[in-house]
Amino acid sequence: MQCLIVELACQSCSFRNPEFQNFHKSYELPPPTTIIGLAGAALGLSPKESQDYFDVDFEFGINGSYQGKSNDLWKYQKLKGKEYISDILTREILFEGHFYIAFASEISSKIKELQEALEQPVFALTLGNSDGMAKVVKTSITSEFIECTELRNCLVEGNVMEEILDQPTGLEFSLRDSVDPLSYEIPVAFHYDSNYGIRKVVKRKEFSFIGEEAYIKGLAKRGIKYNDIQIPFFKL
């Protein structure tokens, strides 16, 4: 098995939590659909083709952080009867983000193909917003895997709160005092009626966002270590 790690920097990004409507709240890390979309854009694939490309054979990892946050007021036009009117919505935007994305596969040719695509993307890469440009800082390939036992600023498959409650001894952790939940059930697979057509959620999976001011030590997850950062894997 080989693993491609891509290091990304961005000035602004937003990862919409679909459970919110007029206020578009952002996850603190890119969810799985965002990294599939990013890789698909690099490969020049449609949303449907991107999903098909990663449907099997891949494991993923996400680690990262950001420096600031804003509630961005958006104004848009909509049709009411026969008149256009303005309306507003608020979108949460993260600033000065830095992320590490891992793609692991037994098929080394796919890993190589993906690396080349990320270094020379067909479409400019973005994180969330179509203008949230992502700079590819570095790509590298490794075959060295570890048990990640220190989880910080990363996406973890499942509900880590339940795992902590199941085995409270032997763990060291801090979970921030926040109204936001730690775990979300996230859409991970869709039915598309065409390459760029309407999509409907066909599968959801629970993930935990270990974000700012939170960490868990002692909970073992298979993954990689890169630049002293542990990136646990997950499957879709």
Add this chain to the structure above:
Amino acid sequence: MELKTNSITITYLSKVSFASLNGADKEVDNINPIKKVTLANEEQLPYVSSQAIRRALRDQLGSSGWPLSKIEPPKSPKAPVVTSLDPKEFIDDDLFGFMDASGRTNRTSPVRVEGLLSLSPYKGDLDYGTNFMGEGILTKEGKRVEPNIFETEIHSGFYKGTILIELDRIGSGQGFEEDGELAPEEKTKRVLGFLDAFQNLWSSGRQTRFLADISPKFVAAAYMKAKNPIFLESVQIADGNKVNLDQLKQVAKDYDRFVEDYTLAGQSAIFQNSDEMNSLSEGFDKIRSWVHEHYKA
């Protein structure tokens, strides 16, 4: 694999002397706030959203004489309004893209526009104003109209933004399937028109009282064989209004495999180390030469 040039990336600095650039949602009556990022240390950095920059660029293109796409009703009742969806006819549908949710057609913008983020924090400055529009006028009840007082958040400093032009997608691809792509001459014309709009960028909000020039005063631009905004987070200002040129040269060197050419250019009136960089005029001439080179027959 042979690498081919396909894009231009530009990270730039605008200098704002005294402005209220991008209005935020009000939290307090009679105070007009500006959009700000809150950092972990509670500092706040003003910013101009990418939406606002796109709007300013589009308006500037219109001011330069380019016909612009119109807002059209959607094809189905529940869909949002759309533009003309005609990238062949309209430069803004070409450069800025579109989406028709009902027809399920879209064009991903080949021009990526990051917002402008201040390099210095907001210090709480407010401009105090009074609206005297009703002075001397009586209401229906015969009472004198009172003036309204208000305050506006203002900020001064350098702002950093990035633009990436996907040259290989201008005038081609999504939306051009039926009519065929534009001729190289037209592609050149459109990108040059965009560069002119960018070089003369003008914010469209609150100009009556705050003349805000957000045109670039420094550009770090590269003609690229990969669509990567290599200078995105790298442009910084040191004491004495000096741009960190050595670090930017190192960035270009780090991405040497993908950089066909680059320029670091700025205005001597603003930057103390302008003798170490090209003039802004020379910088934009270099960028224009890349456009001509890319689309030459």
